Amino acid sequence: MELCPELERYACDAPLTERLEGLLGDHPRIAGGGALTVRLDELLARTAGFRDDVVPGFRAYQRLRTSLVDAERGRLRLDDHRPRVMSAFVRxxxxxxxxxxxxxxxxxxxxxxxxxDRRTDSQGLLLLVSPPGYGKTTLMEYVADRLGMVLVKISGPNLGHDVTSLDPEQAPSATARQEVEKINFALEAGNNTLLYLDDIQHTSPELLQKFIPLCDATRRVEGVRDGEPRSYDLRGKRFAVCMAGNPYTESGEQFRIPDMLANRADVWNLGEVLSGREDVFALSFVENALTANPVLAPLAARSRDDLALLVRLAGGSDPAARAEHLEHPYSAAELDRILAVLRHLLTARDTVLAVNAAYIASAAQTDATRTEPPFRLQGSYRNMNKIAERIVPVMNDDELSAVIDDHYAGEAQTLTTGAEANLLKLAALRGTLTAEQAERWAAISGSYVRNQALGGPDDDPVTRAVAALGLLADRIAAVETAIQRAADPRHLLAGAQGAANGGAVSGGTVNDRPTPGRHAKITNAPH
Structure with a gap:
């Protein structure tokens, strides 16, 4: 069949083959020396085959690969390991x-x-401890996001105390099995991974021992993946381990870290004040509460110097603080509202800091050495934010006190025992304890000490009797010590010297103030 017969035809002497030289690359069609031969007849046949066979096959491969990757991503739950920084996070x-x-x-x-100066022996462990509500998990989310690392979070409560192996088949429940699989996934991923174990006080010390080789210079750990035991060597890989927990449990018995693991860890407590950083620690409660209050929320996106100056203005103790030094052009009404809220916030912060210190001090004591019931109310960032969101500029001191009382009254209702004692202790910390409450607090403390010494009604009678005899022996020993001290010649000599200087040692009233180098003159009181 001839196309366009009306057109004039003539013989063409153009070459149908062309050779290109000087090409760079490793394509299969490029021969040695960088030469490529192109033939017109072969090119048309080859491109037709590429269009009819290769392109459809490649597109089918892409569809199959995408479906397999999506299925595997769903099985591994990769989206769960992407760090997500909270919108309310404040640096x-x-x-x-x-x-x-x-x-x-x-x-x-x-x-x-x-x-x-990079070290060749990667090792160590980051251990963050604090009471709940100080943002341990939020902080590690932020760190992983800034470092561009995969964050594999392991829940300690989901693991529980019964999980002692990294074999998912030995997990007692489906949730525990899932957490163990996530640990093995992190070890399998290896590079650019941050393994974060949260709430380790709910896990078994035997499980934590599995991470000891991972935290020293060997950087090896034994795991199980797809039913097969594997040994993971993480030397030279960008892999980090972080653990977090609350050491201030009610009895302290559940928080046990193997000594060899603790020796390899850098331990930092987010809930305690570091030496010389008291002012920065106190300011952090205000900074973290900014986003919780609608009046103060805009300050979170403004200059940090403005916030520091506003806090000084609200405190009223710095005469050098001047509003004209603020960088942002605040209106007079806006500035008044901000300062009013900040004044109330600083007052609430003092209570929260006192509660935090009392909670940590109480939790660090053992039951045998307590002189009052354990204090379990907490003063964390979370508590501060809950109080801050209820503060308004027109609030007075009594209304602020009521907000704090209501918050901790609700917190006390969630305690298993000791709600009344904790609220009385809180009133004592705030200096609002009435005479009736003080009497009740003294009675509760005395009853607690007595029960600790003699045992409660549920204790074994023999144990209670032995404890009573021990208490009686302690009291007799105290009386004996007092008698021996009174009969000590050195004590008598000191009393005689006091009498020679013009003062009698018997009970009386002081009628002359003591002067340096002399004893106070004491006369007998009338009977």
Whole structure:
């Protein structure tokens, strides 16, 4: 069949083959020396085959690969391991100046550094401890996001105390099995991974021992993946381990870390004040509460210097603080509202800090040495935010006190025991204890000490009798010590010297003030 017969035809002497030279690359059609031969007849046949066979096959491969990857992503739940920083996260001065440098130094031991002084023996463990509500998990989400790492979070309560192996088949429940599988997934992923074990006080010490080789220079750990035991060697890989927990449990018995693991860990307490950082720690409660209050929320996106100056203005103790030094152009009405809320917030912060210190001090004691019931109310960032969201500029001191009382009254209702004792202790911390409440607090404390010494009604009678005899022996020993001290010649000599200086040692009233180098003159009181 001839196309376009009306067109004039003529013989063409153009070459149908062309050779290209000087090409760079490793394509199969490029021969040695960088030469490529192109033939017109072969090109048309080859491109037709590419269009009819290769392109459809490649597209089918892409569809199959996408479906398999999506199925595997769903099985591994990869989206759950992407760090997500909370919108309310505040990078306060405490994080910038204290904790991020400390955490960075700890992670540098595990991940290595980019400079020439990089250590070749990656090792270590980051251990964060604090009462609940101080943002341990939020902080690690932020760190993993900034470092561009996969964050594999393991829930301690889901693991429980019964999980002692990294074999998912030995997990007692489906949730525990899932957490063990996530641990093995992190070990399998290896590079660019941050393994984060949260609430380790709910886990077994035997399970924590499995991570000891991972935290020393060997960087090896035994795991189980797809039913097969595997040995993971993480030397030279960008892999880090972080654990977090609350050591201040009611009895302290559930928080046990193997000694060999603790020796390899950098331990930092987010709930305690570091030496010399008291002001920054106190300011962090205000900084973290900004987003919780609608009046103060805009300050979270403004200059940090403005916030520091506003806090000084609200405190009223710095005469050098001037509103004209603020960087943002606040209106007079807006500035008045902000300062009013900040004044109430600083008052609430004092209570929260006192509660936090009392909680930590009480939790650190053993039951045998307590002189009052354990204090279990908490003063964390979370408590501060709950109080801050209820503060308004027109509130007076009595209304603020009522807000604090209502908050901790609700917190006390969630305690299993000791709600009344905890609220009385809170009133004592705030200086609002009435005479009737003080009497009740003294009675509760005395009853607690007595029950600790003699045992409660549920204790064994023999144990209670032995405890009573021990208490009686202690009292007799105290009387004996007092008698021996009174009969001591050195004590009598001191009394005689006091009498020679013009003072009698018998009971009386002081009618002359003591002067340096002399005893006070005491006369007998009339009977």
């Amino acid at each position: 306060n001065r405490l994080l910038d100046e204290v904790y991020l440098p400390l955490i960075g130094d700890s992670l540098a031991k595990q991940l290595g550094t980019a400079d020439a």
